[in-house]
Amino acid sequence: MPEHPVVSQAEWLARRKELLRKEKEFTKARDALSADRRALPWVRIEKPYEFEGPGGNVGLADLFGGKSQLVLYHFMLGPDWTEGCKSCSFWADGFDGMAVHLAHRDVTLAAVSRAPLAKIEAFKHRMGWRFPWFSSHGSDFNRAFNVSFTREEMERGDTIYNYEKRTFPSEEAPGVSVFARGGDGGVFHTYSCYARGLDMLNGAYQILDLVPKGRDEAGLPYGMAWLRHHDRYED
Numbered sequence: 001m002p003e004h005p006v007v008s009q010a011e012w013l014a015r016r017k018e019l020l021r022k023e024k025e026f027t028k029a030r031d032a033l034s035a036d037r038r039a040l041p042w043v044r045i046e047k048p049y050e051f052e053g054p055g056g057n058v059g060l061a062d063l064f065g066g067k068s069q070l071v072l073y074h075f076m077l078g079p080d081w082t083e084g085c086k087s088c089s090f091w092a093d094g095f096d097g098m099a100v101h102l103a104h105r106d107v108t109l110a111a112v113s114r115a116p117l118a119k120i121e122a123f124k125h126r127m128g129w130r131f132p133w134f135s136s137h138g139s140d141f142n143r144a145f146n147v148s149f150t151r152e153e154m155e156r157g158d159t160i161y162n163y164e165k166r167t168f169p170s171e172e173a174p175g176v177s178v179f180a181r182g183g184d185g186g187v188f189h190t191y192s193c194y195a196r197g198l199d200m201l202n203g204a205y206q207i208l209d210l211v212p213k214g215r216d217e218a219g220l221p222y223g224m225a226w227l228r229h230h231d232r233y234e235d
Contacts, residue, residue: 001212042180042188049141051134052117060141060179061187063134065108070179073201074147076172077113077120079137084113084123086229088174093230094203095131112136114148114172126231145192147173162194174198 007015049060064070075092076085084092095109102109110132113120117135124133142148149159149171157167176198178191199205208215217223 004212037191040191042182042190044182045179045187045189047144049136049139049144051112051136051139051141053132053134054117054121058134061181061185063108063110063112063132064179064181064187065110065132067103067106067108068181069107071102071107071109072177072179073109073111074142074145074173074175074177075111075113075133076147076170076174077115077123078148078172079115079119081115081119081172083229084127085172085174086227086232087224089127089229090204090224090227091174091198091202092127092129092131094201096129099131108132110134112141114142127229142172145175145177147175147194149173162197176201 045060051058051060051063053062063072073088073091073095075088077083077088092111095111099109112134114136116137120133120135136142146160149161149168151171153159154168154171157165159166159168161168161173173194175192175194177189180188180190182188205215215223217226220226
């Protein structure tokens with residue numbers, strides 16, 4: 001636990017009110033940023049992407065589940081992987097609790113991965129999740145949204161991730177993409193984000209940011225080195 005000064009209640013309250021002023025500034029800035037995000041122009045999806053789900057092959061429009069807005073989490077589970085990414089699993093652990101509330105705001109939340117459906121279903125069952133999860137195996141959907149890379153691209157440092165050319169250590173990457181149904185029935189891409197932009201989807205990290213130790217990741221080989229699949233912690 002880091003050392004902290006111990007002060008009177010009056011001094012703590014004064015410091016807390018100063019922090020509250022900054023928190024309110026941040027909240028207003030975040031609201032303005034969210035408005036800018038919603039105001040982005042849309043791009044019509046012309047390509048007939050195909051996915052496999054429990055009911056068979058479906059198109060992108062079918063993933064909306066009757067809603068007009070779709071949030072797709074690009075879950076790192078490659079065709080040859082034996083299990084899903086532990087970091088993506090950390091995010092996905094909160095999805096089921098959100099789904100019913102999002103549905104009442106005209107939003108469907110689902111995941112998509114390049115792994116074959118059987119592998120997705122097996123891992124989903126192991127983790128006890130219920131949210132919709134589709135396979136894009138055999139499709140270039142993941143590459144179109146810059147979350148899957150070839151070995152050649154990785155070796156050349158020629159991967160595009162988070163809107164810039166960079167090296168990336170895996171052939172799969174995390175991200176979230178948002179889509180909307182237009183009045184003409186068309187499907188439009190409205191937003192995508194990656195890397196630290198995904199923090200806003202992780203409720204556990206928001207709680208850790210409140211406590212004295214914070215995320216407590218300094219000094220680790222990498223930020224989430226402490227993390228395990230929820231069924232793999234020793235206790």
